[in-house]
Amino acid sequence: MGFTPFNFDVQADGSPLANVLLLLGSTLALYKLSGHILRDYILVPKITILNDIPKLHLPRSDKIRGRVVICGGSIAGLLAAAVCADHFESVTILESEAWAKEHGTELPKIEDRVYRTTTSGYKTVTAPRTRIMQHYFGNILQPPVFLVLNQLFPDLRNLLDRLGLTSALIVAKMKVGYGGIYLKDPHTTDDINSGVPLMLNLTREATEVVLRKAVMESRPNVTFKSGTVTGFLGSEASLSGVTVRVGGTEEQELADFVIDATGPAQMSHSKWLRAAGFPIPPDLRIEYDPIQRYTTCTWTIPPHLKDKWPVPGGFKHGMVWTMSSDFALGDPKALGFSLKDRDQLSVNLGGAAVPSLVHSVAELRSFTQSLSVANSVPDWMWQLYDFLEEYEEELKPFWVDTRVPPMNWVQWHKATGQNSVLPRNWLPIGDATMVLNPFYSHGVFKACIDVTTLDSVLRSTSPASWKASHIPTLFFKIQPPR
Numbered sequence: 001m002g003f004t005p006f007n008f009d010v011q012a013d014g015s016p017l018a019n020v021l022l023l024l025g026s027t028l029a030l031y032k033l034s035g036h037i038l039r040d041y042i043l044v045p046k047i048t049i050l051n052d053i054p055k056l057h058l059p060r061s062d063k064i065r066g067r068v069v070i071c072g073g074s075i076a077g078l079l080a081a082a083v084c085a086d087h088f089e090s091v092t093i094l095e096s097e098a099w100a101k102e103h104g105t106e107l108p109k110i111e112d113r114v115y116r117t118t119t120s121g122y123k124t125v126t127a128p129r130t131r132i133m134q135h136y137f138g139n140i141l142q143p144p145v146f147l148v149l150n151q152l153f154p155d156l157r158n159l160l161d162r163l164g165l166t167s168a169l170i171v172a173k174m175k176v177g178y179g180g181i182y183l184k185d186p187h188t189t190d191d192i193n194s195g196v197p198l199m200l201n202l203t204r205e206a207t208e209v210v211l212r213k214a215v216m217e218s219r220p221n222v223t224f225k226s227g228t229v230t231g232f233l234g235s236e237a238s239l240s241g242v243t244v245r246v247g248g249t250e251e252q253e254l255a256d257f258v259i260d261a262t263g264p265a266q267m268s269h270s271k272w273l274r275a276a277g278f279p280i281p282p283d284l285r286i287e288y289d290p291i292q293r294y295t296t297c298t299w300t301i302p303p304h305l306k307d308k309w310p311v312p313g314g315f316k317h318g319m320v321w322t323m324s325s326d327f328a329l330g331d332p333k334a335l336g337f338s339l340k341d342r343d344q345l346s347v348n349l350g351g352a353a354v355p356s357l358v359h360s361v362a363e364l365r366s367f368t369q370s371l372s373v374a375n376s377v378p379d380w381m382w383q384l385y386d387f388l389e390e391y392e393e394e395l396k397p398f399w400v401d402t403r404v405p406p407m408n409w410v411q412w413h414k415a416t417g418q419n420s421v422l423p424r425n426w427l428p429i430g431d432a433t434m435v436l437n438p439f440y441s442h443g444v445f446k447a448c449i450d451v452t453t454l455d456s457v458l459r460s461t462s463p464a465s466w467k468a469s470h471i472p473t474l475f476f477k478i479q480p481p482r
Contacts (some may be wrong), residue, residue, distance in 0.1 A: 047481045049144070049452040056151040056455055057086055064088050064463045066256030069242055071229040073100050074132065076430025076447035077261035078211040082152045083451045084257070085219035087458040092253065094244055098226040099128050105213040107163060107206060110300055110342060115398060122359035125398045132204070133264075133438075136400045137296050138338055138346035139207045140319070140441050141200035143172050148448040149200070153214040163213070165206060167317040168341045172197040175319040176336075179326035180373035190316070201318050203298075203340045207444070227251070229267070232258065232426075234276035239423045257471070260428040264435050268428050269410045279421050287408030290437055294334075294350025294402055295357045297364075299388060299395040301343045308391075310383040315339070321381060323373060325351075331372040337384075345388075345395075350402075359399045361389040402438075409434045413476035424470040427454065453479045 045051050068084040070077045073095030084091045095101060114126045127135040141149070146169075150156050160166055169192055173185040187196045202210070215222055227244040233252065234240070241254040260268045266285070273280045306315040322336035333351030340346050349358055349367055358367050365385050368377060388395065410433055415422050429450040436442045457474045 049148075049449055049482060052452050052456045053144075053147050053151055055459060056083070056148065056452060057154070060087065060459070062463050064256075064458075064461070064466050066090075066466070067092065067254065068257045068259065069094060069253050069255035070259045070261055071242060071267075072261035072263060072430075072432075073104075073212075073224065074261070074263065075208060075211060075444055076263070076432075076450065077259070078208070078215050079148075079152070079447050079451040080259050080261055080429055080454065081222050082215050082219055083455045083458070084259070085215075085222050086455070087461075088257065089221065091219070091222045092255075093222065093224050094227055094229050094242070094253065095224065096226070096228040097129060097131060100208075100212070101224045101226050103128070105209060105216060107165075107209050107342075110344075113398075115396075120359065123398045124400055127400075129205070129208075132208075133402060133405075134204050134296075136298055136398075137204045137402075137438070138340055138348060139200070139202050139204050139444060140174075140338065141202065141207070141444055142441070143197035143199055145445050145448050146198050146200055148452060149211075149214075153218055155218065156210075156214065159210065159214055159217070163206075163210065165202065165210065165341050168200050168202050168206070169198060170201055170318045172199045173319060174322065176322040176324075177373070177376065178324050179329075180323075180376040182376075201338060201340060203342075203344060203346065206341045225253075229262070232268075232272045232276035232423075234278065234423070237423060238425045239276065256425060256466075258423075258426045260426070260432045261430050263431040264405060266408075266410060266428075266432050266435075268426070268432060273423070273426075276423075278423060281415060281421070284412065284414060285408050285410045287406045289406045290352055290404055292350065292352045292404040292437070293354055293357060294348060294404070295359065296400045296402065297347040297358070297397055298400075299345040299347070299397045301339075301345060302394055303343075305391055305394065306343075308387065310380055310387050312380055317341075317343075320345075320384075321378070323371070323377070325372045329372055333367075333371060335368060335371070357401050361385055361392065364388075404438060405435065407435050407437055412472060413480050416470070416473040416476045420470060420473055422470075422472045424472070427471055427475055429454065449482050450479065453482065 064087055066088055068088050068091045070081055070091065070093045073093045077093055081091050081093050108128060115123055116126065118124055129135045157169065160169060171187055171190055171192060173187065175185065176183055189196060192198055227246040229242050229244050231243045232239050233242060239255065239258045241252055242258060244251050244253055269280065269285060309315040311320055317339045320337035320339060324334040325331035333354065335349040338346050358364050368374060412428065412433060430447040434446065436446060453475060456478065457471065461469050
């Protein structure tokens, strides 16, 4: 029987140039395909929450029987409550300030602000939320944050309308520069229905009101209680609840799942878990001090002065102008302006090792002139300073100083795994895990990453497997790269 060997020589038709082009085209196609696979199937799921966001708030027929107790009712706690309410029968938020429960769904009236003069001679106001460092700070909730909020709360746009905050939803335009170089925003339209990325431009106090009201209206299985959490109740490898001080009485709140959203205090790491019988390693936290201070100044623009607004393009809510100096040249300072809800101009400025903070328009001018990038400041900025100074009495500005505390990261992932010392039904989120520099607007985004990751973990957990699941191990297997 004869055998005819295969001929593996490929005879390509055409000129050598055609063969080269064919090879190059095949290589380029393979390169693009490899990049697509790497990006969409490996990098995006691993280091972002983009693939998990569409699953938020999807109904599940088999809710986990049990009660969640969330320690802390600020932004991270409210977002965690929204997620947990979709997976558990009941959720209780414990908030130390009674004001949050009694008035936390109402925007404080601007005319009711209590002004006072500091010992240094500048005007400030008394914040109703005494434990929130940035109560009068401005939030720039960038597109990923808006995607999370819009998915968690489908009625978000209607809620903004009812609160008089419609103008807070804007096309994502940052109008920012670094070291004298201005970055060009990719979108020129202002149409929020055009399909371009959107963001929310709110004051910090309005952000919390929106979230609290959204949780109350959309999650009937969430309850709010005023009281100060004082510790955890340990039960073998789990927590059975928390202790809370209400008035002068110590009470117990039993729980099947405990979330620590107490913020920068990081009470789980500092003492609560150890006191409940869990030997937490003392060296999990790493930190640095940015030696940073900044001032937030708020000016309310009355209707009759909007026509005199000197910024090009007219009076529009959103970012006005933001600039950071060249840190590499030894000038670690930044300055930013944005028009917030209820026609409030928020001015944030400061930096690392600044000798003094700003408390007047004259000092604002001097600060701007001191920047290493002062020659790139647009002419209309100086006109804006003239406007603020001319109408200062009507604009009623006030100044709030903030010293940025040490930034830190509790490396909880190092305490998870097969021999984990952490309770299986406990989780820290937000600043209770990592305190980031607020100057870079990552705080709310970080909380969104945490709660979206938590939602993904809970969706992989059935009621039958809940009591055998070690939630912190599952969570910190996913969260750190994000």
